[in-house]
Amino acid sequence: MQIYNMENEKHEQIAGAACGAIAFFIWGLSPLYWKVLKTVPALEVIMHRVVWSFVFLFPIIFIQGKWEEFVKVLKKPRILIILLFTAFFVAFNWLIYIWSVNNGHIIEASLGYYINPLVNVLLGVIFLKERLRVFQLIAVIFACAGVLCLTFYYGKFPWVSLTLAFSFGFYGLIRKVVSVGSLTGLCIETLLLSVPAGVYLIYLQFHDTGAFLNNGAVIDTFLAGSALVTALPLLLFILGTKRLNLSTIGFLQYIAPTCMFLLGVFVYNEPFSRVQVITFSLIWTALGIYSFDSMINYKKMQKKSGLI
Numbered sequence: 001m002q003i004y005n006m007e008n009e010k011h012e013q014i015a016g017a018a019c020g021a022i023a024f025f026i027w028g029l030s031p032l033y034w035k036v037l038k039t040v041p042a043l044e045v046i047m048h049r050v051v052w053s054f055v056f057l058f059p060i061i062f063i064q065g066k067w068e069e070f071v072k073v074l075k076k077p078r079i080l081i082i083l084l085f086t087a088f089f090v091a092f093n094w095l096i097y098i099w100s101v102n103n104g105h106i107i108e109a110s111l112g113y114y115i116n117p118l119v120n121v122l123l124g125v126i127f128l129k130e131r132l133r134v135f136q137l138i139a140v141i142f143a144c145a146g147v148l149c150l151t152f153y154y155g156k157f158p159w160v161s162l163t164l165a166f167s168f169g170f171y172g173l174i175r176k177v178v179s180v181g182s183l184t185g186l187c188i189e190t191l192l193l194s195v196p197a198g199v200y201l202i203y204l205q206f207h208d209t210g211a212f213l214n215n216g217a218v219i220d221t222f223l224a225g226s227a228l229v230t231a232l233p234l235l236l237f238i239l240g241t242k243r244l245n246l247s248t249i250g251f252l253q254y255i256a257p258t259c260m261f262l263l264g265v266f267v268y269n270e271p272f273s274r275v276q277v278i279t280f281s282l283i284w285t286a287l288g289i290y291s292f293d294s295m296i297n298y299k300k301m302q303k304k305s306g307l308i
Helices: 002-036 042-063 067-074 077-101 106-127 134-154 159-175 182-206 217-224 226-243 246-252 255-267 274-305
Strands: none
Touching (some): 002 226, 002 246, 002 255, 042 077, 042 182, 042 217, 042 226, 067 077, 067 182, 077 106, 077 159, 077 182, 106 134, 106 274, 134 274, 182 226, 226 246, 246 274
């Protein structure tokens, strides 16, 4: 019986790792998708992404048996207000990301998502009064050194990277205070955003300035298909997190920015200067320290709880 349980657990972990890895690969390779929509303004792409995502997610709420949770949340004004804030942050993050991809800033975007775990640590200290462990502090110092290096060398603040990192960081921070599942939360966020998004898209169509139905079948398909790029990796991520521990997910999350970085350098030939090499080296060092600290801390917590 024990051998059977161990074998079953092993299969669950493999399945979880596969789901998580595929989710992060989809997110990391998504610039290939958004580049097809380069002729469409980023704001219009986001409006379509919001509306089509809700259309795609709403039936899944029924399939996953989340309808009761969905209705319960809709009846709670306080939670809806919080989700309105998170909806703003995630939409803003999407907007900056798609703009950066289609304006030659994929490398900067990847830097933002590399920095994001360290921003989460920083926000936890500022807003949740969490205490920095020694290695976390060292990791944050290395990351700050990387950002300052880029800023002083170019004389230009890396706003794309930091905006992506902090907008997603604040999204995660605010979602921490509301006990709503990932799928239900995203569905309600897209519902809240679909009202203004729908009005905006109808206005564009009424004035014959919208991309949908005016720029060919390929553009129409990719605008409607933006729901899959949004919801499919999220569902895979949810399946993965149910089967894996947080430290494994922590390592897998670097797949996405690494794919973006490689696309920016080798596929889209974005300039990658010596100072950027130094910056990324500092950030990667910071992430190595952060990951090492996370792994050690996770093992300590397991040992304390008697799991190992």
